[in-house]
Amino acid sequence: MLYDCLPCRVDVNSSLRRLSEDEQGHRPVSEASFDDIRGVLGDVPVYRVEQVRHAVYRTPTTTFDKIQTLPATMRVLLGRQFSYEALETVRSEMSQDGTQKTLFRASDGAVVETVQMLTERSDSTTICLSSQSGCGMGCRFCATGDIGLTRNLTAGEIVDQFLYFRRRSKASRVPDRAVFMGMGEPLANLSALEPAVRALVDPSRVGLGARRVTISTVGLPKGIDALVDWNLPVGLAISLHAPVDDLRATLVPIAKRFPLDELMAVSSRFQRRVRRRVTYEYTMLDGVNDSVGQAVDLAVLLRGQRCHVNLIPFNPYPGSLYRTTPRLRLRAFRDALHAQGVRATIRRTRGRDISGACGQLHAGVLASPRAPGAMGKPKTNSLDTRNDISGKARSGKI
């Protein structure tokens, strides 16, 4: 018998024969458990699996055949069973402010965008992850909502967005934070979100602390309750956009199902049980939700909570229906919140010149821009018919 690695006693030929054709090379290695990897390598010592994991999660290596610490046979075995990167890179764009947006394509053609943001002050690098290709929630001011949902991403496709940037980062700027603020509604994809977040925070895999992972949600109460049960101190950001139900429901169709009092109750549970402050995101739309009176209503809604309000200047995109609140009014809104005792900041816009800012991700699906700042009736989305979740969300039925 021929052993490629004598101490590990891996028999090249019999191991290769165990793999059926359709099993080969498809499952992302970032989805494989310790035992999955060991199962592929055969009866190898634990340190061999650790070497694989180290290479995958902690080094710039991008293919199995470059894992120098492993014998050639093991590299071949792994390559037959797993893909190293779940997503193919289509293109990357770099903003003037250093933000990088990358467009990926999955093996079935689903497209997804991910954004890397540098924070000068703290030397921190944040990856803005997508949880779905497109989104079915149909928020009226969001490019991703405009394109509708193609499908949920798998856990491997989520983790691999982070690893893509980590593997290609300079040693001085290794990504150290992840926010689920890219394409999609993370809490509508809990079955992939949970294993992905566990891989991100696991010290033997990606190894970010849970406090460095933030999940942003349109506000799905059951999903927030599920987060509480994870028992991980991840950050939670709830997209609010309006202090009253009527206005919120016109901007965020799913809000028809989940009134603000239910959302505030589940948010308070999160604050109590996870012992973390909640961030409320509030996209500032000129003349729609940005008056001082609305700031006071917002402060009343949030009274008594351990929270922070993040005001997001609206980012335009092709066909968008709203305008950005002028700077002076943004500040007046923030100051009104402060005067009511609510902590609030204005989010610094990043990557707008490459359509990489909040709500601008559409993976090239939307066509050329309308007249800048054009307002009009919300348009129907031609992709909605492909996507029953999107349709249900808009009609408030999920």
Ligand code: SAH
């Ligand atoms: N689906 C999740 C996370 C992705 S969106 C959510 O809705 O929270 C991330 C943030 O960008 C949300 O707060 C969202 O409301 C905001 N956003 C969406 N479109 C925007 C736009 N055009 N301009 C500014 N912020 C936008």
Ligand code: SF4
């Ligand atoms: Fe989806 Fe979030 Fe955009 Fe709403 S704001 S459409 S939930 S990605």
